[in-house]
Amino acid sequence: MSDTRDNKKDFFSAKLFFLILGGIAAYNLSNWMSSEPEWEEMAYESGAFVAKTAGKSDLRKLREDLPFGEVEFQYLMFARNDVQYAISYGEMPVGVEADSATVSRRDRMLSKMEGEMLAEEMVEMSGHPARQTKIRASDKSLLRLQSLQVGTRLYSLMAAGAPDAFDDNPDIALFFASFRLDEAK
Numbered sequence: 001m002s003d004t005r006d007n008k009k010d011f012f013s014a015k016l017f018f019l020i021l022g023g024i025a026a027y028n029l030s031n032w033m034s035s036e037p038e039w040e041e042m043a044y045e046s047g048a049f050v051a052k053t054a055g056k057s058d059l060r061k062l063r064e065d066l067p068f069g070e071v072e073f074q075y076l077m078f079a080r081n082d083v084q085y086a087i088s089y090g091e092m093p094v095g096v097e098a099d100s101a102t103v104s105r106r107d108r109m110l111s112k113m114e115g116e117m118l119a120e121e122m123v124e125m126s127g128h129p130a131r132q133t134k135i136r137a138s139d140k141s142l143l144r145l146q147s148l149q150v151g152t153r154l155y156s157l158m159a160a161g162a163p164d165a166f167d168d169n170p171d172i173a174l175f176f177a178s179f180r181l182d183e184a185k
Helices: 002-033 098-113 170-178
Strands: 039-044 049-054 058-066 069-080 083-091 116-125 128-136 142-150 153-161
Touching: 039 170, 049 069, 049 083, 049 170, 058 098, 083 170, 098 116, 098 128, 098 142, 098 153, 116 142, 142 170, 153 170
Parallel strands: none
Antiparallel strands: 039 049, 058 069, 069 083, 083 153, 116 128, 128 142, 142 153
16 A cells, blocks of 8 residues: 555656646747737827837836026937837927037036946938937946937937947947938828
8 A cells, every 4th residue: 555655656757747848848848939019110109200119118207407598308219139219309498409409418428427438420311411429337338329410409318338248249330221301190
């Protein structure tokens, strides 16, 4: 009788072991198969732009002090593959020139990050001249900032992350290239 009970315990233990092992394998397989969210084109009506984003976006309003006054920026933020992305826009006071606004935005980001400017160049963004800046923050993370002003609206696209997240990362180029103004709005 004791042998039968021991055999049942051993059989139950073996079944439990394989059940747990199967559960672990299924969990690991589901994690392996669930990859980063895919890029999708999104039209953001209130900002009148179209851009590719990935996953669920977080929307926020932040006020920032710039040399010509406080500006409220709308932020659309999301993350993909260890890089944080953001698109922001805000209304500049009438009379603020685009060059002044983009330089102020760059300087504000440098100050916030306690960073240093690594590179800067003028590029085209949605058919308009834009300022592209690469910044290294005090924590050694990198930020790529691209800003343009159309009318009184200042747009900024940002990608931030660890330096190795920027090494040959096609997602960053895709994000910046996907932005376009929906000027028909």
